[in-house]
Amino acid sequence: MAELTERPFPPGDYPLIVVGSGPGGLQVSSALRGYGIEHALLSAEEQPGGMFRRWPFFQRLLSWTKPYAPVARGTRPYERYDWNSLIPETDEHRAVMVGLMDGTSYFPSRPEMQAGLEAFVSRTGLPVRFGCRWTATRRLDDGRFALETSDGEYTAGTLVFAVGVAEPWRPTSPGMELAAHYADTQPVEHYADRRIFIIGKQNSGFELASGMLPWARRIVIASPSPAKLSVNTHSLVGIRARYVQPYEDHVLGGGVAILDAAIEGIERGTGGAAPFRVITRRSTDSVEMVFEADDVIAATGFVAPLLDLPALGVTTFGQSRLPAQTPFWESATIPGIFFAGTIGQGSAGLKKNGIPSNSGAVQGARYNARVLAGHIARSRFGYVPDRPSVAPADVLELLLEELTLGPELWHQRAYLARVLSLDPGDGIRDEGILPLAWFVDAGGPDAIAATLETDGTGAVYPVIYLRRSGAVSEHPIEAHPLLDYRTEAARRDLAAILALILA
Numbered sequence: 340m341a342e343l344t345e346r347p348f349p350p351g352d353y354p355l356i357v358v359g360s361g362p363g364g365l366q367v368s369s370a371l372r373g374y375g376i377e378h379a380l381l382s383a384e385e386q387p388g389g390m391f392r393r394w395p396f397f398q399r400l401l402s403w404t405k406p407y408a409p410v411a412r413g414t415r416p417y418e419r420y421d422w423n424s425l426i427p428e429t430d431e432h433r434a435v436m437v438g439l440m441d442g443t444s445y446f447p448s449r450p451e452m453q454a455g456l457e458a459f460v461s462r463t464g465l466p467v468r469f470g471c472r473w474t475a476t477r478r479l480d481d482g483r484f485a486l487e488t489s490d491g492e493y494t495a496g497t498l499v500f501a502v503g504v505a506e507p508w509r510p511t512s513p514g515m516e517l518a519a520h521y522a523d524t525q526p527v528e529h530y531a532d533r534r535i536f537i538i539g540k541q542n543s544g545f546e547l548a549s550g551m552l553p554w555a556r557r558i559v560i561a562s563p564s565p566a567k568l569s570v571n572t573h574s575l576v577g578i579r580a581r582y583v584q585p586y587e588d589h590v591l592g593g594g595v596a597i598l599d600a601a602i603e604g605i606e607r608g609t610g611g612a613a614p615f616r617v618i619t620r621r622s623t624d625s626v627e628m629v630f631e632a633d634d635v636i637a638a639t640g641f642v643a644p645l646l647d648l649p650a651l652g653v654t655t656f657g658q659s660r661l662p663a664q665t666p667f668w669e670s671a672t673i674p675g676i677f678f679a680g681t682i683g684q685g686s687a688g689l690k691k692n693g694i695p696s697n698s699g700a701v702q703g704a705r706y707n708a709r710v711l712a713g714h715i716a717r718s719r720f721g722y723v724p725d726r727p728s729v730a731p732a733d734v735l736e737l738l739l740e741e742l743t744l745g746p747e748l749w750h751q752r753a754y755l756a757r758v759l760s761l762d763p764g765d766g767i768r769d770e771g772i773l774p775l776a777w778f779v780d781a782g783g784p785d786a787i788a789a790t791l792e793t794d795g796t797g798a799v800y801p802v803i804y805l806r807r808s809g810a811v812s813e814h815p816i817e818a819h820p821l822l823d824y825r826t827e828a829a830r831r832d833l834a835a836i837l838a839l840i841l842a
Protein backbone atom coordinates (compact mmCIF):
# COMPACT_ATOMS: atom_id res chain seq x y z
CA MET A 340 0.00 0.00 0.00
CA ALA A 341 3.08 2.27 0.08
CA GLU A 342 2.17 3.57 -3.36
CA LEU A 343 -1.18 4.72 -2.03
CA THR A 344 0.21 6.75 0.84
CA GLU A 345 2.59 8.62 -1.48
CA ARG A 346 -0.43 10.22 -3.17
CA PRO A 347 0.08 9.67 -6.88
CA PHE A 348 -1.20 11.98 -9.63
CA PRO A 349 -0.47 15.51 -8.36
CA PRO A 350 -2.37 18.34 -10.08
CA GLY A 351 -1.24 18.88 -13.67
CA ASP A 352 -1.93 17.82 -17.23
CA TYR A 353 -2.88 14.19 -18.03
CA PRO A 354 -4.08 12.53 -21.21
CA LEU A 355 -7.11 11.21 -19.31
CA ILE A 356 -8.63 11.60 -15.84
CA VAL A 357 -10.96 9.14 -14.09
CA VAL A 358 -12.97 10.45 -11.10
CA GLY A 359 -14.24 7.98 -8.47
CA SER A 360 -12.86 4.98 -6.57
CA GLY A 361 -16.02 2.90 -6.31
CA PRO A 362 -16.19 -0.31 -8.35
CA GLY A 363 -16.79 1.71 -11.55
CA GLY A 364 -13.70 3.92 -11.29
CA LEU A 365 -11.46 1.06 -10.14
CA GLN A 366 -12.61 -1.23 -12.96
CA VAL A 367 -12.19 1.32 -15.74
CA SER A 368 -8.80 2.44 -14.41
CA SER A 369 -7.57 -1.15 -14.20
CA ALA A 370 -8.71 -1.83 -17.77
CA LEU A 371 -7.14 1.41 -19.06
CA ARG A 372 -3.84 0.32 -17.50
CA GLY A 373 -4.27 -2.97 -19.34
CA TYR A 374 -4.35 -0.98 -22.60
CA GLY A 375 -1.35 1.09 -21.48
CA ILE A 376 -3.35 4.34 -21.41
CA GLU A 377 -1.73 6.86 -19.08
CA HIS A 378 -4.27 8.47 -16.78
CA ALA A 379 -4.92 9.85 -13.30
CA LEU A 380 -7.46 8.26 -10.96
CA LEU A 381 -8.85 10.73 -8.40
CA SER A 382 -11.30 10.18 -5.55
CA ALA A 383 -12.87 12.29 -2.84
CA GLU A 384 -12.66 9.39 -0.39
CA GLU A 385 -9.66 8.27 1.65
CA GLN A 386 -10.04 4.58 0.73
CA PRO A 387 -11.36 2.56 -2.21
CA GLY A 388 -14.89 1.11 -2.24
CA GLY A 389 -17.25 3.97 -3.07
CA MET A 390 -20.81 3.49 -1.91
CA PHE A 391 -20.00 0.06 -0.45
CA ARG A 392 -18.04 1.76 2.33
CA ARG A 393 -21.44 2.82 3.77
CA TRP A 394 -24.27 0.87 2.16
CA PRO A 395 -26.34 -1.29 1.95
CA PHE A 396 -27.42 0.08 5.34
CA PHE A 397 -28.21 -3.37 6.77
CA GLN A 398 -24.76 -4.59 5.76
CA ARG A 399 -25.66 -7.33 3.28
CA LEU A 400 -25.45 -7.03 -0.52
CA LEU A 401 -28.13 -8.10 -2.96
CA SER A 402 -25.64 -9.48 -5.48
CA TRP A 403 -24.21 -12.95 -4.95
CA THR A 404 -20.86 -14.75 -5.14
CA LYS A 405 -21.15 -18.55 -5.20
CA PRO A 406 -18.07 -20.29 -3.82
CA TYR A 407 -18.99 -23.55 -5.57
CA ALA A 408 -20.12 -23.43 -9.17
CA PRO A 409 -20.28 -25.74 -12.21
CA VAL A 410 -17.03 -24.19 -13.49
CA ALA A 411 -13.63 -23.75 -11.86
CA ARG A 412 -13.23 -20.82 -9.47
CA GLY A 413 -11.05 -18.03 -10.81
CA THR A 414 -11.71 -18.76 -14.49
CA ARG A 415 -13.51 -16.40 -16.87
CA PRO A 416 -16.68 -18.58 -16.93
CA TYR A 417 -16.74 -18.43 -13.11
CA GLU A 418 -17.49 -14.69 -13.34
CA ARG A 419 -21.04 -15.69 -14.18
CA TYR A 420 -21.45 -16.99 -10.60
CA ASP A 421 -19.37 -14.29 -8.90
CA TRP A 422 -21.21 -11.01 -9.35
CA ASN A 423 -19.05 -8.98 -7.00
CA SER A 424 -15.35 -9.32 -7.87
CA LEU A 425 -13.81 -6.77 -10.19
CA ILE A 426 -12.07 -8.20 -13.26
CA PRO A 427 -8.28 -7.80 -13.21
CA GLU A 428 -6.05 -7.69 -16.27
CA THR A 429 -3.99 -10.62 -15.02
CA ASP A 430 -5.43 -13.99 -13.99
CA GLU A 431 -3.83 -14.22 -10.55
CA HIS A 432 -6.07 -11.52 -9.08
CA ARG A 433 -9.36 -12.98 -10.28
CA ALA A 434 -12.33 -13.85 -8.03
CA VAL A 435 -11.06 -11.81 -5.08
CA MET A 436 -14.39 -11.95 -3.25
CA VAL A 437 -14.69 -15.68 -2.73
CA GLY A 438 -11.63 -15.82 -0.49
CA LEU A 439 -12.97 -13.04 1.74
CA MET A 440 -16.47 -14.38 2.50
CA ASP A 441 -17.15 -16.25 5.74
CA GLY A 442 -19.61 -18.77 4.26
CA THR A 443 -22.71 -17.65 6.18
CA SER A 444 -24.38 -16.32 3.03
CA TYR A 445 -23.70 -16.24 -0.68
CA PHE A 446 -24.57 -12.53 -0.54
CA PRO A 447 -21.37 -10.91 0.77
CA SER A 448 -21.66 -8.64 3.80
CA ARG A 449 -20.94 -4.97 3.15
CA PRO A 450 -17.59 -5.20 5.02
CA GLU A 451 -16.64 -8.23 2.88
CA MET A 452 -17.43 -6.26 -0.28
CA GLN A 453 -15.42 -3.29 0.99
CA ALA A 454 -12.54 -5.66 1.78
CA GLY A 455 -12.85 -7.13 -1.74
CA LEU A 456 -12.53 -3.73 -3.38
CA GLU A 457 -9.61 -2.79 -1.12
CA ALA A 458 -7.93 -6.13 -1.90
CA PHE A 459 -8.38 -5.54 -5.64
CA VAL A 460 -6.55 -2.20 -5.32
CA SER A 461 -3.73 -3.50 -3.14
CA ARG A 462 -3.21 -6.77 -5.06
CA THR A 463 -3.24 -5.15 -8.49
CA GLY A 464 -1.24 -2.14 -7.24
CA LEU A 465 -3.77 0.26 -8.76
CA PRO A 466 -2.66 3.83 -7.91
CA VAL A 467 -5.41 6.19 -6.73
CA ARG A 468 -5.14 9.76 -5.50
CA PHE A 469 -7.45 9.68 -2.49
CA GLY A 470 -8.78 12.74 -0.66
CA CYS A 471 -9.00 14.70 -3.91
CA ARG A 472 -12.48 16.09 -4.54
CA TRP A 473 -13.49 17.34 -7.99
CA THR A 474 -15.33 20.63 -7.42
CA ALA A 475 -15.79 22.34 -10.83
CA THR A 476 -15.26 21.83 -14.57
CA ARG A 477 -14.26 24.18 -17.41
CA ARG A 478 -13.79 23.86 -21.13
CA LEU A 479 -10.43 25.18 -22.35
CA ASP A 480 -10.02 27.07 -25.64
CA ASP A 481 -8.39 24.04 -27.26
CA GLY A 482 -11.43 21.86 -26.44
CA ARG A 483 -9.73 20.09 -23.54
CA PHE A 484 -11.14 20.15 -20.02
CA ALA A 485 -9.96 21.63 -16.72
CA LEU A 486 -11.04 20.04 -13.44
CA GLU A 487 -10.83 22.08 -10.28
CA THR A 488 -10.23 19.89 -7.26
CA SER A 489 -9.54 20.25 -3.55
CA ASP A 490 -5.86 19.60 -4.44
CA GLY A 491 -5.57 22.06 -7.35
CA GLU A 492 -6.25 22.13 -11.08
CA TYR A 493 -6.02 19.19 -13.50
CA THR A 494 -6.33 19.31 -17.28
CA ALA A 495 -7.09 16.49 -19.72
CA GLY A 496 -8.52 15.86 -23.15
CA THR A 497 -10.66 12.94 -21.99
CA LEU A 498 -12.62 12.58 -18.75
CA VAL A 499 -14.31 9.53 -17.25
CA PHE A 500 -16.73 10.20 -14.39
CA ALA A 501 -17.46 7.20 -12.17
CA VAL A 502 -19.06 9.23 -9.41
CA GLY A 503 -21.95 6.83 -8.73
CA VAL A 504 -25.67 7.41 -8.28
CA ALA A 505 -25.74 7.63 -4.50
CA GLU A 506 -26.66 11.22 -3.66
CA PRO A 507 -29.99 11.16 -1.75
CA TRP A 508 -33.05 12.37 -3.68
CA ARG A 509 -36.54 12.97 -2.39
CA PRO A 510 -39.69 14.25 -4.14
CA THR A 511 -41.20 17.64 -3.35
CA SER A 512 -44.56 16.55 -1.84
CA PRO A 513 -45.72 18.79 1.04
CA GLY A 514 -43.89 17.97 4.26
CA MET A 515 -41.38 15.65 2.57
CA GLU A 516 -38.60 17.56 4.33
CA LEU A 517 -39.88 16.04 7.59
CA ALA A 518 -38.96 12.54 6.36
CA ALA A 519 -35.48 11.14 6.94
CA HIS A 520 -33.81 9.82 3.78
CA TYR A 521 -32.48 6.24 3.45
CA ALA A 522 -29.08 7.89 3.85
CA ASP A 523 -30.04 9.12 7.34
CA THR A 524 -31.31 5.78 8.67
CA GLN A 525 -30.51 5.35 12.38
CA PRO A 526 -28.99 2.30 14.07
CA VAL A 527 -31.70 -0.37 14.08
CA GLU A 528 -32.26 -0.24 17.87
CA HIS A 529 -33.73 3.23 17.36
CA TYR A 530 -36.74 1.62 15.66
CA ALA A 531 -37.62 -0.72 18.57
CA ASP A 532 -41.41 -0.80 19.10
CA ARG A 533 -41.97 2.14 16.72
CA ARG A 534 -44.40 2.72 13.85
CA ILE A 535 -42.36 3.13 10.68
CA PHE A 536 -43.65 4.62 7.44
CA ILE A 537 -41.37 3.95 4.45
CA ILE A 538 -41.95 5.88 1.24
CA GLY A 539 -40.79 3.96 -1.85
CA LYS A 540 -41.10 0.39 -3.07
CA GLN A 541 -37.69 -0.15 -4.57
CA ASN A 542 -34.89 -2.30 -3.19
CA SER A 543 -33.77 0.36 -0.71
CA GLY A 544 -37.26 0.58 0.90
CA PHE A 545 -37.60 -3.18 1.14
CA GLU A 546 -34.06 -3.51 2.45
CA LEU A 547 -34.88 -1.17 5.35
CA ALA A 548 -38.18 -2.94 6.04
CA SER A 549 -36.41 -6.34 6.06
CA GLY A 550 -33.83 -5.07 8.55
CA MET A 551 -36.49 -3.51 10.79
CA LEU A 552 -38.82 -6.55 10.91
CA PRO A 553 -37.44 -7.77 14.25
CA TRP A 554 -37.66 -4.26 15.73
CA ALA A 555 -40.59 -2.24 14.43
CA ARG A 556 -44.09 -2.37 15.95
CA ARG A 557 -45.64 -1.73 12.53
CA ILE A 558 -44.25 -0.97 9.07
CA VAL A 559 -46.13 0.66 6.20
CA ILE A 560 -44.40 0.73 2.80
CA ALA A 561 -46.13 3.01 0.32
CA SER A 562 -45.78 4.46 -3.17
CA PRO A 563 -48.29 4.93 -5.98
CA SER A 564 -47.33 1.86 -8.05
CA PRO A 565 -47.28 -1.81 -7.02
CA ALA A 566 -43.97 -3.44 -6.14
CA LYS A 567 -42.33 -5.34 -8.96
CA LEU A 568 -40.37 -8.42 -7.96
CA SER A 569 -37.06 -9.20 -9.65
CA VAL A 570 -38.35 -12.68 -10.42
CA ASN A 571 -41.13 -11.05 -12.47
CA THR A 572 -38.98 -8.43 -14.15
CA HIS A 573 -36.05 -10.84 -14.76
CA SER A 574 -33.67 -8.07 -13.80
CA LEU A 575 -32.30 -6.22 -10.81
CA VAL A 576 -34.88 -3.50 -11.33
CA GLY A 577 -37.56 -5.34 -9.35
CA ILE A 578 -37.34 -6.05 -5.61
CA ARG A 579 -34.73 -8.76 -5.12
CA ALA A 580 -35.89 -12.02 -3.56
CA ARG A 581 -33.46 -11.23 -0.75
CA TYR A 582 -35.73 -8.40 0.40
CA VAL A 583 -39.09 -10.07 -0.11
CA GLN A 584 -39.71 -10.94 3.55
CA PRO A 585 -41.76 -7.78 4.29
CA TYR A 586 -43.92 -8.69 1.30
CA GLU A 587 -44.55 -12.15 2.75
CA ASP A 588 -45.28 -10.56 6.13
CA HIS A 589 -47.86 -8.32 4.42
CA VAL A 590 -49.53 -11.22 2.58
CA LEU A 591 -49.64 -13.41 5.72
CA GLY A 592 -50.94 -10.56 7.90
CA GLY A 593 -47.93 -10.16 10.14
CA GLY A 594 -48.18 -6.40 10.61
CA VAL A 595 -46.45 -5.02 7.52
CA ALA A 596 -48.74 -3.07 5.18
CA ILE A 597 -47.72 -2.61 1.56
CA LEU A 598 -49.83 0.11 0.09
CA ASP A 599 -50.28 1.47 -3.43
CA ALA A 600 -50.94 5.11 -2.61
CA ALA A 601 -49.69 8.60 -3.40
CA ILE A 602 -48.16 10.50 -0.49
CA GLU A 603 -50.14 13.74 -0.34
CA GLY A 604 -48.40 15.21 2.68
CA ILE A 605 -46.50 14.65 5.90
CA GLU A 606 -47.42 16.67 8.98
CA ARG A 607 -46.17 16.85 12.53
CA GLY A 608 -48.55 15.15 14.97
CA THR A 609 -50.11 17.38 17.61
CA GLY A 610 -51.58 17.01 21.08
CA GLY A 611 -49.95 13.79 22.24
CA ALA A 612 -50.43 11.98 18.90
CA ALA A 613 -47.56 10.21 17.12
CA PRO A 614 -44.77 12.53 15.92
CA PHE A 615 -45.93 12.33 12.28
CA ARG A 616 -49.17 11.99 10.28
CA VAL A 617 -48.79 10.75 6.71
CA ILE A 618 -51.70 11.58 4.42
CA THR A 619 -52.02 9.21 1.47
CA ARG A 620 -54.47 8.60 -1.36
CA ARG A 621 -54.96 5.01 -2.48
CA SER A 622 -54.13 4.41 -6.13
CA THR A 623 -56.96 1.93 -6.73
CA ASP A 624 -59.98 3.96 -5.48
CA SER A 625 -58.64 7.44 -4.53
CA VAL A 626 -59.68 6.92 -0.91
CA GLU A 627 -57.70 9.02 1.60
CA MET A 628 -55.87 7.09 4.29
CA VAL A 629 -53.98 8.75 7.15
CA PHE A 630 -51.27 6.96 9.11
CA GLU A 631 -49.65 7.87 12.40
CA ALA A 632 -45.92 7.20 12.45
CA ASP A 633 -42.98 7.55 14.81
CA ASP A 634 -40.54 7.63 11.88
CA VAL A 635 -41.03 8.48 8.22
CA ILE A 636 -38.24 7.38 5.88
CA ALA A 637 -37.95 8.43 2.24
CA ALA A 638 -36.46 5.49 0.34
CA THR A 639 -37.09 7.52 -2.77
CA GLY A 640 -33.88 7.04 -4.66
CA PHE A 641 -30.59 8.64 -5.50
CA VAL A 642 -29.14 10.96 -8.13
CA ALA A 643 -25.74 11.24 -9.80
CA PRO A 644 -23.56 14.02 -8.32
CA LEU A 645 -22.68 15.63 -11.64
CA LEU A 646 -21.86 19.08 -10.17
CA ASP A 647 -21.61 21.60 -13.02
CA LEU A 648 -21.51 19.12 -15.91
CA PRO A 649 -25.10 20.01 -16.98
CA ALA A 650 -24.05 23.70 -17.17
CA LEU A 651 -21.12 22.62 -19.36
CA GLY A 652 -23.64 21.05 -21.76
CA VAL A 653 -23.96 17.45 -20.51
CA THR A 654 -27.64 16.60 -21.02
CA THR A 655 -29.29 14.58 -18.26
CA PHE A 656 -32.65 12.83 -18.03
CA GLY A 657 -34.98 11.13 -15.55
CA GLN A 658 -35.31 11.26 -11.80
CA SER A 659 -31.76 9.97 -11.20
CA ARG A 660 -30.38 12.78 -13.42
CA LEU A 661 -28.39 10.29 -15.46
CA PRO A 662 -26.35 11.76 -18.30
CA ALA A 663 -27.66 10.91 -21.79
CA GLN A 664 -25.02 8.62 -23.30
CA THR A 665 -24.02 6.92 -26.53
CA PRO A 666 -23.77 3.10 -26.62
CA PHE A 667 -20.07 3.60 -25.65
CA TRP A 668 -21.02 5.61 -22.52
CA GLU A 669 -19.89 8.96 -23.94
CA SER A 670 -21.95 12.06 -23.17
CA ALA A 671 -24.45 12.36 -26.02
CA THR A 672 -23.82 16.11 -26.02
CA ILE A 673 -20.19 16.71 -24.93
CA PRO A 674 -17.72 14.43 -26.73
CA GLY A 675 -14.71 13.50 -24.63
CA ILE A 676 -16.73 13.08 -21.42
CA PHE A 677 -17.42 9.43 -20.59
CA PHE A 678 -19.16 7.65 -17.71
CA ALA A 679 -18.37 4.41 -15.88
CA GLY A 680 -19.93 2.47 -13.03
CA THR A 681 -23.59 2.58 -12.14
CA ILE A 682 -24.00 5.93 -13.89
CA GLY A 683 -23.60 3.98 -17.16
CA GLN A 684 -27.30 3.11 -16.84
CA GLY A 685 -27.79 6.31 -18.85
CA SER A 686 -26.83 4.24 -21.90
CA ALA A 687 -29.99 2.15 -21.84
CA GLY A 688 -29.30 -0.19 -24.77
CA LEU A 689 -32.10 -1.96 -26.61
CA LYS A 690 -34.17 -2.96 -23.52
CA LYS A 691 -35.45 -5.98 -25.44
CA ASN A 692 -38.81 -7.17 -24.10
CA GLY A 693 -38.71 -4.14 -21.79
CA ILE A 694 -35.94 -5.71 -19.70
CA PRO A 695 -33.13 -3.32 -18.73
CA SER A 696 -29.42 -4.11 -18.55
CA ASN A 697 -27.57 -4.80 -15.31
CA SER A 698 -25.41 -1.69 -15.75
CA GLY A 699 -26.57 -0.34 -12.38
CA ALA A 700 -24.90 -3.20 -10.49
CA VAL A 701 -21.28 -4.35 -10.29
CA GLN A 702 -21.76 -7.49 -12.38
CA GLY A 703 -22.96 -5.45 -15.36
CA ALA A 704 -20.95 -2.25 -14.92
CA ARG A 705 -17.61 -4.10 -14.67
CA TYR A 706 -17.96 -5.32 -18.30
CA ASN A 707 -19.18 -1.95 -19.54
CA ALA A 708 -16.03 -0.43 -17.99
CA ARG A 709 -13.77 -2.88 -19.81
CA VAL A 710 -15.50 -2.29 -23.16
CA LEU A 711 -15.33 1.47 -22.48
CA ALA A 712 -11.57 1.29 -21.80
CA GLY A 713 -11.05 -0.50 -25.12
CA HIS A 714 -13.19 2.05 -26.94
CA ILE A 715 -11.33 5.01 -25.41
CA ALA A 716 -7.99 3.37 -26.22
CA ARG A 717 -9.01 2.90 -29.88
CA SER A 718 -10.94 6.09 -30.51
CA ARG A 719 -8.87 8.63 -28.56
CA PHE A 720 -5.38 7.15 -28.17
CA GLY A 721 -4.81 5.38 -31.48
CA TYR A 722 -4.60 1.94 -29.89
CA VAL A 723 -4.69 -0.76 -32.54
CA PRO A 724 -6.49 -3.77 -31.09
CA ASP A 725 -5.54 -7.34 -31.67
CA ARG A 726 -8.37 -8.70 -33.85
CA PRO A 727 -7.63 -12.41 -34.08
CA SER A 728 -8.43 -14.07 -37.36
CA VAL A 729 -11.07 -16.84 -37.16
CA ALA A 730 -11.26 -19.68 -39.67
CA PRO A 731 -14.81 -20.09 -41.09
CA ALA A 732 -14.91 -23.66 -39.76
CA ASP A 733 -14.26 -22.40 -36.20
CA VAL A 734 -17.02 -19.76 -36.02
CA LEU A 735 -19.76 -22.16 -34.92
CA GLU A 736 -17.87 -23.62 -31.95
CA LEU A 737 -16.49 -20.24 -30.89
CA LEU A 738 -19.99 -18.75 -30.69
CA LEU A 739 -21.58 -21.77 -28.94
CA GLU A 740 -18.80 -21.71 -26.36
CA GLU A 741 -19.24 -17.98 -25.82
CA LEU A 742 -23.04 -18.25 -25.56
CA THR A 743 -22.67 -20.98 -22.93
CA LEU A 744 -19.75 -19.65 -20.90
CA GLY A 745 -19.20 -15.95 -21.71
CA PRO A 746 -19.85 -13.88 -18.56
CA GLU A 747 -20.35 -10.61 -20.47
CA LEU A 748 -23.25 -12.02 -22.46
CA TRP A 749 -24.71 -13.65 -19.37
CA HIS A 750 -24.71 -10.52 -17.19
CA GLN A 751 -25.49 -7.96 -19.88
CA ARG A 752 -28.23 -9.65 -21.90
CA ALA A 753 -29.25 -7.95 -25.14
CA TYR A 754 -26.71 -5.26 -24.13
CA LEU A 755 -23.23 -6.62 -24.84
CA ALA A 756 -22.46 -9.00 -27.69
CA ARG A 757 -19.54 -11.00 -29.06
CA VAL A 758 -18.87 -9.57 -32.51
CA LEU A 759 -17.17 -11.14 -35.53
CA SER A 760 -16.58 -8.99 -38.61
CA LEU A 761 -16.49 -10.36 -42.14
CA ASP A 762 -14.33 -8.68 -44.70
CA PRO A 763 -14.07 -10.28 -48.16
CA GLY A 764 -10.39 -9.31 -48.33
CA ASP A 765 -9.41 -9.81 -44.70
CA GLY A 766 -11.56 -12.77 -43.68
CA ILE A 767 -13.31 -13.22 -40.33
CA ARG A 768 -12.00 -11.23 -37.37
CA ASP A 769 -12.91 -11.51 -33.70
CA GLU A 770 -13.80 -7.94 -32.60
CA GLY A 771 -14.40 -9.00 -28.98
CA ILE A 772 -17.22 -7.77 -26.77
CA LEU A 773 -19.07 -4.65 -27.97
CA PRO A 774 -22.38 -2.89 -27.20
CA LEU A 775 -25.29 -4.48 -29.06
CA ALA A 776 -27.04 -1.09 -29.54
CA TRP A 777 -23.94 0.14 -31.37
CA PHE A 778 -23.86 -2.99 -33.56
CA VAL A 779 -27.51 -2.58 -34.52
CA ASP A 780 -27.38 1.17 -35.20
CA ALA A 781 -23.88 1.98 -36.41
CA GLY A 782 -23.94 0.26 -39.79
CA GLY A 783 -20.68 -0.99 -41.28
CA PRO A 784 -19.35 -4.10 -42.96
CA ASP A 785 -20.99 -7.51 -42.76
CA ALA A 786 -20.74 -8.91 -39.26
CA ILE A 787 -22.18 -11.33 -36.70
CA ALA A 788 -23.16 -10.42 -33.12
CA ALA A 789 -24.03 -13.12 -30.59
CA THR A 790 -25.89 -12.25 -27.42
CA LEU A 791 -28.18 -13.82 -24.81
CA GLU A 792 -31.66 -12.48 -24.24
CA THR A 793 -34.61 -13.13 -21.96
CA ASP A 794 -38.27 -12.54 -22.68
CA GLY A 795 -39.94 -12.34 -19.29
CA THR A 796 -40.98 -16.03 -19.21
CA GLY A 797 -37.76 -17.08 -17.48
CA ALA A 798 -36.16 -18.44 -20.64
CA VAL A 799 -32.65 -17.28 -21.46
CA TYR A 800 -31.81 -17.94 -25.10
CA PRO A 801 -29.19 -16.91 -27.65
CA VAL A 802 -29.98 -14.40 -30.35
CA ILE A 803 -27.70 -13.99 -33.35
CA TYR A 804 -27.74 -10.64 -35.14
CA LEU A 805 -26.48 -10.62 -38.73
CA ARG A 806 -25.48 -7.43 -40.52
CA ARG A 807 -25.60 -8.05 -44.26
CA SER A 808 -25.14 -5.21 -46.76
CA GLY A 809 -26.02 -2.73 -44.02
CA ALA A 810 -29.28 -4.43 -42.96
CA VAL A 811 -29.51 -6.12 -39.55
CA SER A 812 -31.59 -9.27 -39.01
CA GLU A 813 -32.29 -11.07 -35.74
CA HIS A 814 -32.27 -14.87 -35.26
CA PRO A 815 -33.24 -16.44 -31.91
CA ILE A 816 -32.13 -19.94 -30.93
CA GLU A 817 -34.33 -22.06 -28.69
CA ALA A 818 -33.64 -21.85 -24.93
CA HIS A 819 -31.98 -24.80 -23.23
CA PRO A 820 -33.01 -25.58 -19.63
CA LEU A 821 -29.38 -25.94 -18.48
CA LEU A 822 -28.32 -22.96 -20.60
CA ASP A 823 -25.78 -25.14 -22.37
CA TYR A 824 -25.73 -24.30 -26.05
CA ARG A 825 -23.07 -26.82 -26.99
CA THR A 826 -25.90 -29.20 -27.97
CA GLU A 827 -26.72 -30.81 -31.30
CA ALA A 828 -29.97 -28.81 -31.58
CA ALA A 829 -28.22 -25.45 -30.99
CA ARG A 830 -25.37 -26.47 -33.32
CA ARG A 831 -27.89 -27.24 -36.07
CA ASP A 832 -29.84 -23.97 -35.51
CA LEU A 833 -26.71 -21.83 -35.42
CA ALA A 834 -25.27 -23.54 -38.49
CA ALA A 835 -28.44 -22.64 -40.42
CA ILE A 836 -28.19 -19.01 -39.28
CA LEU A 837 -24.48 -18.75 -40.11
CA ALA A 838 -25.12 -20.20 -43.56
CA LEU A 839 -27.05 -17.00 -44.34
CA ILE A 840 -23.89 -14.91 -44.01
CA LEU A 841 -20.90 -17.22 -44.35
CA ALA A 842 -21.99 -18.73 -47.62
Ligand SMILES: Cc1cc2nc3c(=O)[nH]c(=O)nc-3n(C[C@H](O)[C@H](O)[C@H](O)COP(=O)(O)OP(=O)(O)OC[C@H]3O[C@@H](n4cnc5c(N)ncnc54)[C@H](O)[C@@H]3O)c2cc1C
Nearest residue numbers: 359360361362363383389390400401473502503680681701
Ligand atom coordinates in the same frame (compact mmCIF):
# COMPACT_ATOMS: atom_id res chain seq x y z
C1 LIG B 1 -28.55 1.40 -1.17
C2 LIG B 1 -27.87 0.78 -2.34
C3 LIG B 1 -27.52 -0.57 -2.31
C4 LIG B 1 -26.87 -1.19 -3.39
N1 LIG B 1 -26.52 -2.51 -3.32
C5 LIG B 1 -25.87 -3.09 -4.36
C6 LIG B 1 -25.46 -4.47 -4.31
O1 LIG B 1 -25.73 -5.18 -3.35
N2 LIG B 1 -24.78 -4.98 -5.39
C7 LIG B 1 -24.49 -4.23 -6.49
O2 LIG B 1 -23.89 -4.76 -7.42
N3 LIG B 1 -24.87 -2.93 -6.56
C8 LIG B 1 -25.54 -2.35 -5.54
N4 LIG B 1 -25.92 -1.03 -5.63
C9 LIG B 1 -25.61 -0.28 -6.83
C10 LIG B 1 -24.24 0.33 -6.52
O3 LIG B 1 -24.34 1.69 -6.29
C11 LIG B 1 -23.21 -0.01 -7.55
O4 LIG B 1 -23.14 -1.35 -7.88
C12 LIG B 1 -21.79 0.47 -7.18
O5 LIG B 1 -21.58 1.04 -5.95
C13 LIG B 1 -21.54 1.51 -8.17
O6 LIG B 1 -20.20 1.85 -8.16
P1 LIG B 1 -19.76 3.23 -8.74
O7 LIG B 1 -18.28 3.18 -8.77
O8 LIG B 1 -20.49 3.54 -9.97
O9 LIG B 1 -20.28 4.32 -7.67
P2 LIG B 1 -19.98 4.50 -6.12
O10 LIG B 1 -19.72 3.23 -5.44
O11 LIG B 1 -21.09 5.35 -5.61
O12 LIG B 1 -18.61 5.35 -6.12
C14 LIG B 1 -18.57 6.69 -6.51
C15 LIG B 1 -17.17 7.22 -6.27
O13 LIG B 1 -17.08 8.54 -6.79
C16 LIG B 1 -16.45 9.36 -5.82
N5 LIG B 1 -16.91 10.74 -6.02
C17 LIG B 1 -18.19 11.19 -6.09
N6 LIG B 1 -18.18 12.53 -6.27
C18 LIG B 1 -16.87 12.91 -6.33
C19 LIG B 1 -16.22 14.16 -6.51
N7 LIG B 1 -16.91 15.29 -6.68
N8 LIG B 1 -14.88 14.18 -6.53
C20 LIG B 1 -14.15 13.04 -6.38
N9 LIG B 1 -14.72 11.83 -6.20
C21 LIG B 1 -16.07 11.78 -6.18
C22 LIG B 1 -16.89 8.77 -4.49
O14 LIG B 1 -16.02 9.19 -3.48
C23 LIG B 1 -16.78 7.28 -4.81
O15 LIG B 1 -15.45 6.86 -4.68
C24 LIG B 1 -26.59 -0.41 -4.55
C25 LIG B 1 -26.94 0.95 -4.59
C26 LIG B 1 -27.57 1.54 -3.51
C27 LIG B 1 -27.93 3.00 -3.59
